[in-house]
Amino acid sequence: MIEKSRATGWDITVYKIIEVTCSGGGGDDDNGESNPPNPVDDGFDDPFNEGSFGGGNESGGPGPNNPAEIDFNDTGIYTAPILRLNIIGELGELLQLGPHTTPQMQYLLNDASTDEVVDLYNYVEEEQRSNEVKNFAKAAIDAWMEDGEVDFVEQIIIDNDFLNTSCLKSVYDDMGKVAKFKEYLQNFEPSGSLATLRFTADNNFGNNNQDYTNAMAITIPPLSSNEIIIAFNTDSNTSGNILDKPDVFKAVAMIHELLHVEMFRKMLDAVRAAEISGNNLNWANWTNEQFYYDFLDSLENKYFGIFDYFTRYKYGIPVSNEPNDWQHQQMAQHYRNTIKKVLTDYDPTLTIAQKEALSWIGLNEANIKAWQNLDEDPNLDTQQEQNAITTLISQIKNTFTNECN
Numbered sequence: 001m002i003e004k005s006r007a008t009g010w011d012i013t014v015y016k017i018i019e020v021t022c023s024g025g026g027g028d029d030d031n032g033e034s035n036p037p038n039p040v041d042d043g044f045d046d047p048f049n050e051g052s053f054g055g056g057n058e059s060g061g062p063g064p065n066n067p068a069e070i071d072f073n074d075t076g077i078y079t080a081p082i083l084r085l086n087i088i089g090e091l092g093e094l095l096q097l098g099p100h101t102t103p104q105m106q107y108l109l110n111d112a113s114t115d116e117v118v119d120l121y122n123y124v125e126e127e128q129r130s131n132e133v134k135n136f137a138k139a140a141i142d143a144w145m146e147d148g149e150v151d152f153v154e155q156i157i158i159d160n161d162f163l164n165t166s167c168l169k170s171v172y173d174d175m176g177k178v179a180k181f182k183e184y185l186q187n188f189e190p191s192g193s194l195a196t197l198r199f200t201a202d203n204n205f206g207n208n209n210q211d212y213t214n215a216m217a218i219t220i221p222p223l224s225s226n227e228i229i230i231a232f233n234t235d236s237n238t239s240g241n242i243l244d245k246p247d248v249f250k251a252v253a254m255i256h257e258l259l260h261v262e263m264f265r266k267m268l269d270a271v272r273a274a275e276i277s278g279n280n281l282n283w284a285n286w287t288n289e290q291f292y293y294d295f296l297d298s299l300e301n302k303y304f305g306i307f308d309y310f311t312r313y314k315y316g317i318p319v320s321n322e323p324n325d326w327q328h329q330q331m332a333q334h335y336r337n338t339i340k341k342v343l344t345d346y347d348p349t350l351t352i353a354q355k356e357a358l359s360w361i362g363l364n365e366a367n368i369k370a371w372q373n374l375d376e377d378p379n380l381d382t383q384q385e386q387n388a389i390t391t392l393i394s395q396i397k398n399t400f401t402n403e404c405n
C-alpha cells in the first residue's frame, strides 16, 4: 500500500505487511469493465519455409542435398540442423541480433535447444513481428543465456534469481502460475502482446528499494518499455524478506502483485489506445498536456473502474501532498473476493476467517477507505473487527508452514 512518487511522477506500488487489522468487509468483485477486443490471429508461416540464413556450415549436419537425414520429432517440427540454422538466421535478421559472433547469435547457434529456437520463431511470427514482440524475443534470449525461463503464451520471463529460490518458485507453481490466476480475472486483462512480465527475486532489495524494506515484493510499472517487473524481496537484512514468511503469505503476495500488474496493463492499454507519444506510462515524458487528457478519456472509455479510482485518489492531488494509494483502494474495495477465491484453490483447508484475514494483507492500512469503514460483524465495532483480523494475520504468520525454513 505504500506508493511514493519517483522522479518520473509515477508510483511504485508496494506490498507490505502491517500487523494491525480488523475483520473483513465484503468486497465487490464486479469492476464493470469491458474486455478489449482480441487481436486478430492470422496464423503464422511454417518455419521451414522462412529460411534465408546462409550460415549453414557452422554446425555441420545434413545439407539440402541429404534429405534422408532430415527427420521429424514428435510434434512434427523439422529438427534437421539446416532448418534450425535457417530459423536462427531468420531470427537474427528479424531481431537484428548482428553477426553470428554476437553473444545472442552464439547462444542460438550453439546452446539453444531446438524447442527454444522454434518457440521463439513461432512467437515472433504469431505476434506479427511488432517492435514490442521483438523486444520480448530479445529479452527471452537474454533470459535463457542466464538460465531463466520464458513463457511465450503469457509473455513472462522468470529470472534465474526467482527460479533458484525454489521455496518461492514452488508456491508460484502450486498456484497454477499466471495462466491459472487469469481465470479469476476474466474481465481484468487486456489480451495480446500489450505488456510483458518479469518475475525476479532481489537479495539486495533493501538497498534497491530503501523506502520499502518491509515490503514482500514490489511491482515496477512499465515506464520505459512495456515490461512490468515483480521483484520479490529475498533480502535477509529486511523485515519484508518473503523467505521468512509462511507460504500462504507468499501466495497472497503473488496475487497482490499480479493485481498491480493487471492494473498497469490496463493503463498501458489505455495509453496505446489514445496513441500517446512514448506509448508507456512514463508521463513525465509526455510533452503535450493534451496527452494527459487523451489518456484519461481513453481510461474512462475502456476501464472505468480504474479511471474511477485513479481520478478519485490520484488525479488532482496537490503536488506537495502525499500521493495516494489508488490501486490499493481499489483492491481493498473490489478485489479481496478474488484474493479469497485464489486462496481457496491454493489451500482448501483455510477457514473463511483465515482467508478473510489474509485478503487484507497489504491493504489493512490506515489510509485505506475499505479498511477504515470495515463493518461486517454486527456484534463488533470497526476497531474490534480490525483487531481481530490483525491478530489472525499474526497468528498465521507465526504458525503456518514456510517451506523456506
Ligand SMILES: [Zn+2]
Residues within 6 Å of the ligand: 001, 002, 013, 014, 015, 016, 256, 260, 328, 362
Ligand atoms: Zn501493493
